[in-house]
Amino acid sequence: MENVKERTEELLHEANSSILFVANRPQIVMEHGEGMYVWDTEGKKYLDFIGGWAVTALGHSPKVIADALVQQAGKLINVSPAFYNKPMIEFAQLLTGLSGLERVFFGSTGAEANESAIKLARKYGSVCKGGAYEVITANRSFHGRTLAMMAATGKPQWEQKFTPQMPGFVKVPFNDIEAVRSAITPKTCAVMLELIQGEGGVHEVSLDYVKELRSLCDEQGVLLIFDEIQTGLGRTGRMFAFEHYGVTPDVLTLAKGIGGGFPLSAMLAKEAFNLFEPGDQGGTYTGQPLGMAVGLAVVGELIERKLPAQAAKQGAYLQTKLREVQAKYGLSGIRGKGLLLAFDLPEPRGEELVAACLEAGLLINSSSPQTIRLMPALVVTDEEIDRMMSILCAVMDQLILK
Numbered sequence: 001m002e003n004v005k006e007r008t009e010e011l012l013h014e015a016n017s018s019i020l021f022v023a024n025r026p027q028i029v030m031e032h033g034e035g036m037y038v039w040d041t042e043g044k045k046y047l048d049f050i051g052g053w054a055v056t057a058l059g060h061s062p063k064v065i066a067d068a069l070v071q072q073a074g075k076l077i078n079v080s081p082a083f084y085n086k087p088m089i090e091f092a093q094l095l096t097g098l099s100g101l102e103r104v105f106f107g108s109t110g111a112e113a114n115e116s117a118i119k120l121a122r123k124y125g126s127v128c129k130g131g132a133y134e135v136i137t138a139n140r141s142f143h144g145r146t147l148a149m150m151a152a153t154g155k156p157q158w159e160q161k162f163t164p165q166m167p168g169f170v171k172v173p174f175n176d177i178e179a180v181r182s183a184i185t186p187k188t189c190a191v192m193l194e195l196i197q198g199e200g201g202v203h204e205v206s207l208d209y210v211k212e213l214r215s216l217c218d219e220q221g222v223l224l225i226f227d228e229i230q231t232g233l234g235r236t237g238r239m240f241a242f243e244h245y246g247v248t249p250d251v252l253t254l255a256k257g258i259g260g261g262f263p264l265s266a267m268l269a270k271e272a273f274n275l276f277e278p279g280d281q282g283g284t285y286t287g288q289p290l291g292m293a294v295g296l297a298v299v300g301e302l303i304e305r306k307l308p309a310q311a312a313k314q315g316a317y318l319q320t321k322l323r324e325v326q327a328k329y330g331l332s333g334i335r336g337k338g339l340l341l342a343f344d345l346p347e348p349r350g351e352e353l354v355a356a357c358l359e360a361g362l363l364i365n366s367s368s369p370q371t372i373r374l375m376p377a378l379v380v381t382d383e384e385i386d387r388m389m390s391i392l393c394a395v396m397d398q399l400i401l402k
């Protein structure tokens with residue numbers, strides 16, 4: 001036991017002295033995972049309601065992903081983006097069929113999928129709209145961490161970072177159709193939107209807004225891009241969040257849950273916007289066979305086990321449980337869809353609550369000082385939700401949160 005502690009201290013010393021500092025990470029080292037749980041190097045077990053940041057849709061280290069990786073690795077790991085490969089074609093067929101958008105481009109990260117979407121929008125602007133290049137995004141949105149996506153993101157704190165900012169993004173208030181209407185000019189080529197703002201704290205668009213936005217974009221010849229990197233692939237209780245609103249985008253971006261933990265993303269577009277020419281877009285790992293095999297396995301599993309519906313059911317159960325203790329702890333604004341949920345604390349003590357839960361063996365996320373966000377694997381059971389609630393309540397009792 002002493003040995004295990006010493007080895008962990010050594011590892012942490014190495015981590016703290018060799019890994020570029022980008023975040024205050026807890027002083028533990030994660031070692032293995034199974035289902036809803038992860039274990040650190042000291043053998044401590046954590047119930048995971050962060051879900052790898054809304055990524056590990058099938059839970060930790062599911063057999064279907066391990067099997068897909070082993071099988072594909074034995075056949076073909078990489079053949080360069082210059083060639084088609086079999087899992088790439090199969091996965092393209094699956095995603096285009098599911099989404100109703102006829103074309104797909106694959107990437108590795110969400111930011112990369114969004115970059116592809118913006119490049120496609122600018123291509124559309126240059127080919128079809130007299131050089132229009134501006135993209136309208138929403139305040140409080142999150143679209144990724146590349147330089148262009150930092151400019152697209154609606155975080156005021158980011159405006160002064162890594163300047164000069166990439167030009168061409170115009171921000172409007174969320175859920176305000178008149179604001180979009182007046183922001184559209186002949187320079188506008190697209191509007192990019194999260195249907196539920198994830199990083200922003202789980203804020204949902206209104207049905208009227210989405211419907212009006214669709215008509216407005218059609219009327220103005222402006223592309224409508226939905227960033228479903230966090231909301232896609234069953235997370236909100238439907239395969240894609242746009243199904244809740246009966247509105248289809250021109251361009252759709254997916255990442256996070258699509259690979260269940262393997263770095264994988266996709267940008268889908270309607271046939272009419274199949275506009276790239278050779279040299280416009282690409283990437284060493286686009287359609288990389290291992291990623292394609294994993295994506296096929298993950299999405300296949302989502303369909304076969306009806307996990308979007310399961311997420312809707314479990315999310316409703318989790319919301320009920322939160323409402324039962326809402327008055328006792330002064331919680332408010334319990335919100336979200338499926339298993340993308342959040343609530344507000346009576347005081348801005350999110351970080352403290354997250355740290356105390358970690359100590360108690362529960363992983364949760366505080367998306368802002370007063371907001372707690374929950375995004376467990378889509379396979380979470382009632383028992384695991386009950387267990388999460390009992391740890392959370394015990395911790396809130398201990399912090400005298402009321």
Ligand SMILES: *Cc1c(COP(=O)(O)O)cnc(C)c1O
Nearest residue numbers: 109110111142143144198229230
């Ligand atoms: C996480 C996220 C991104 C960025 O994805 P990365 O894989 O981190 O690049 C973009 N948009 C939304 C809505 C996200 O939640």
